[in-house]
Amino acid sequence: MKIQTLLTLALAAVISATTGCRNPKVIHTALPNMSVTGDRAAQMSDGERFRIGDQASKVAGEQVTTELANDNDLAGRDLDRAAFANQTVYFDYDRSTVRADEASKVEQVAGAFKAKGADFALLIEGHCDERGTEEYNRALGESRALRLRELLMNSGVDGKRIFTRSFGKDQPASIGHDESVWSKNRRGEFVLVLPKKFITTQNTQ
Amino acid sequence: MKKLLVLALTGLSLHLLAADSDVIVDIKVDPLGFPLPIPVSVSGYSGDVDSVLRFDLSFMGFEFVSPDKARYNISKNNAAGVGALINDPLQKKSIYNKAFTGGSMRQQTHALADDIAKTLTGKPGIAQTRIAFKARATDHGAGEIYIADFDGFNAQPVTKDNVICAAPTWAGRGELLYVSYKLMGKPDILSHNLATGARKALFRQYPGSSMSPAVSPDGRRVAFIHNKAGSPDLYVSDIDGGNLKQLTTTKEDESSPCWSPDGRRICFASRQTGKAALYTISADGGSMSRLSVSAASPTEPDWSPDGKYVVFTVPGNPFKLCVVPMQGPLRGTATVLVDGEDPVWAPNSRAVMFVKNVNNRHVLTLLDVPSKQTKEIGRIMGDASQPSWAR
Numbered sequence: 001m002k003i004q005t006l007l008t009l010a011l012a013a014v015i016s017a018t019t020g021c022r023n024p025k026v027i028h029t030a031l032p033n034m035s036v037t038g039d040r041a042a043q044m045s046d047g048e049r050f051r052i053g054d055q056a057s058k059v060a061g062e063q064v065t066t067e068l069a070n071d072n073d074l075a076g077r078d079l080d081r082a083a084f085a086n087q088t089v090y091f092d093y094d095r096s097t098v099r100a101d102e103a104s105k106v107e108q109v110a111g112a113f114k115a116k117g118a119d120f121a122l123l124i125e126g127h128c129d130e131r132g133t134e135e136y137n138r139a140l141g142e143s144r145a146l147r148l149r150e151l152l153m154n155s156g157v158d159g160k161r162i163f164t165r166s167f168g169k170d171q172p173a174s175i176g177h178d179e180s181v182w183s184k185n186r187r188g189e190f191v192l193v194l195p196k197k198f199i200t201t202q203n204t205q
Numbered sequence: 206m207k208k209l210l211v212l213a214l215t216g217l218s219l220h221l222l223a224a225d226s227d228v229i230v231d232i233k234v235d236p237l238g239f240p241l242p243i244p245v246s247v248s249g250y251s252g253d254v255d256s257v258l259r260f261d262l263s264f265m266g267f268e269f270v271s272p273d274k275a276r277y278n279i280s281k282n283n284a285a286g287v288g289a290l291i292n293d294p295l296q297k298k299s300i301y302n303k304a305f306t307g308g309s310m311r312q313q314t315h316a317l318a319d320d321i322a323k324t325l326t327g328k329p330g331i332a333q334t335r336i337a338f339k340a341r342a343t344d345h346g347a348g349e350i351y352i353a354d355f356d357g358f359n360a361q362p363v364t365k366d367n368v369i370c371a372a373p374t375w376a377g378r379g380e381l382l383y384v385s386y387k388l389m390g391k392p393d394i395l396s397h398n399l400a401t402g403a404r405k406a407l408f409r410q411y412p413g414s415s416m417s418p419a420v421s422p423d424g425r426r427v428a429f430i431h432n433k434a435g436s437p438d439l440y441v442s443d444i445d446g447g448n449l450k451q452l453t454t455t456k457e458d459e460s461s462p463c464w465s466p467d468g469r470r471i472c473f474a475s476r477q478t479g480k481a482a483l484y485t486i487s488a489d490g491g492s493m494s495r496l497s498v499s500a501a502s503p504t505e506p507d508w509s510p511d512g513k514y515v516v517f518t519v520p521g522n523p524f525k526l527c528v529v530p531m532q533g534p535l536r537g538t539a540t541v542l543v544d545g546e547d548p549v550w551a552p553n554s555r556a557v558m559f560v561k562n563v564n565n566r567h568v569l570t571l572l573d574v575p576s577k578q579t580k581e582i583g584r585i586m587g588d589a590s591q592p593s594w595a596r
Binding site: 025026027028029030067068069070071074075094095096131132133134135136138139140142143146150163164165166167168170171177 | 282284285286288302303304305306307316320339348369371372384389390391392412413414416417430432433435436437457458459460461474476479480481502504505518520524546547565590591
């Protein structure tokens, strides 16, 4: 047990001892002449090569319980952040459940979005306050976004038209270190994704 | 062949003498099972060599005392390069005389520190190891991935994407996995070959976000969080993204996985009960097993390379680091270490690097777990967080 561990440790120490004579002579060890370049990073970025496989919404043999929107459908589309700016949903600390007093905002978004054409989409961005570790908050922000998506789907919105993103605590709405600021940063923002044809029109002008 | 003679075995103290060797290893452990620091004196050095040698040794199980109280006297030898003569006052003789040449003076000193640690403690040193971390210039916005020596020197940017890059983790010595929002404005796990700069998005064939990569000890698999089944769940795949397997199916989110050193289990945080708790699960699938840590809402676990401990973060004002033994009489009982978050073990299972909040700025900080002594890595400008140790 513990003694064995110590023994092992001690054994390793003794065996690793390289000096065996009474008056050891100096042992010289030459290090490789490492040139640690400061410009390596620039080369990395310039030389970057993304190898991206074809996007498939479903992989054979995989059980997908909730089909998410195909992210390629979002590429290059314009975003209208003003459309639902007043419907930003605020969350309690460390919670992803939507408070009763915030639920009406989701209904408003559902009603307005369903009135839009089928070529519009929704992007939900989940955020957290600065407290807590970064990856914990990245997961929590995604839970908040997905919870809002679920409520929209319950209200009849097609889940395949809803994209979710978590920014964890990386993009606070305002900077500060007390509850008045934190309460504004624990949020889910709805962003209207404009139809693809809008881009085509703009590009040809 | 070297023969061993057990001289004394009293309580937690163990004395061994190598009959044909000149090094006596005298190990005493503290209540958590960490070897007590070995008192040494360091003399004859100056400038950077002196400060680097002391810095390195202080995170590898040594404390500095006057020569008359020292178990070993470490002094500068007259050889070319950075070297040391080590005297053992008990045996009244020199037991070590080495010098390192080539490279820079810092590299020579790190090499000497590692060799001293290996000789006197039996454990490999950490002075020549590398870290990766997330850095950003301001309080918010983009984050870029950097790599550096373990003491923060020689920091180099890995990404210059000007988007959020986060959660770096080493996949062997020459490759990093990290999260980048570059491709679609959402979290994707990229693998990045540091020599060629080639990058590959591992899970682009799936809709949704991938985050929090953790590479298995053998480098062959990656545990991570994905949302494609409707909530952030724990997945595992081959290191190239193939053979994807969903491990958890909770309605709430899982986060920040890490591996047991034998590669059989994955430890992670889950909010499945509504509050964060730590769990382990077989890397091949199975049921979640709650990890008892006697602390509220633990997150960001990291399993020590020797398998004996898990460090994690607990919320509070400020947040705190805790360590919980995975074996022995204190198993399941957490000890609060220091204020901070996001700890990661050094390869020697003794030092930890974590994120300290200094006037609302994140500073990478080294911690000697048994003594709770810390030193900030002051060389890095701006905001630095999410350390990962190459081990």
